[in-house]
């Protein structure tokens with residue numbers, strides 16, 4: 075069994091919620107109530123699940139990847155993806171906060187732009203972690219080192235989810 079299976083499994087658990095981003099973008103065509111509910115669900119996922127996951131990767135996983143690669147700074151491009159998700163989530167929250175009646179055409183367009191943007195960035199980001207980083211870690215980490223890394227990630231993600239951290 076691969077030592078990175080826990081992270082692969084976590085990604086598998088997050089993927090249906092990422093598909094929901096695209097469904098929410100499509101819901102932006104419908105009535106305003108459907109759009110508000112879709113945005114509330116998506117924002118709950120982003121603030122309380124996806125962003126804490128990304129923060130745990132920044133704090134714990136990526137330093138281990140850099141050591142495994144022997145390349146300090148190599149994960150900066152992936153951290154930048156995380157920053158973009160935080161920024162687009164902030165903008166999506168603004169769209170939701172302004173939505174107290176039927177959405178205007180501009181609000182629909184803004185919501186769709188942000189939802190499709192988040193969907194594409196997160197899908198590609200997950201593929202890069204799965205197809206590049208997990209292979210590096212599987213080749214370099216012992217089972218004990220991987221277990222310690224996931225315990226530290228899990229503790230960090232729980233702290234982030236409890237505080238609803240979005241930065």
Ligand SMILES: [Fe+2]
Nearest residue numbers: 128131199203
């Ligand atoms: Fe990530």
Ligand SMILES: [Fe+2]
Nearest residue numbers: 085127131203
């Ligand atoms: Fe991830």
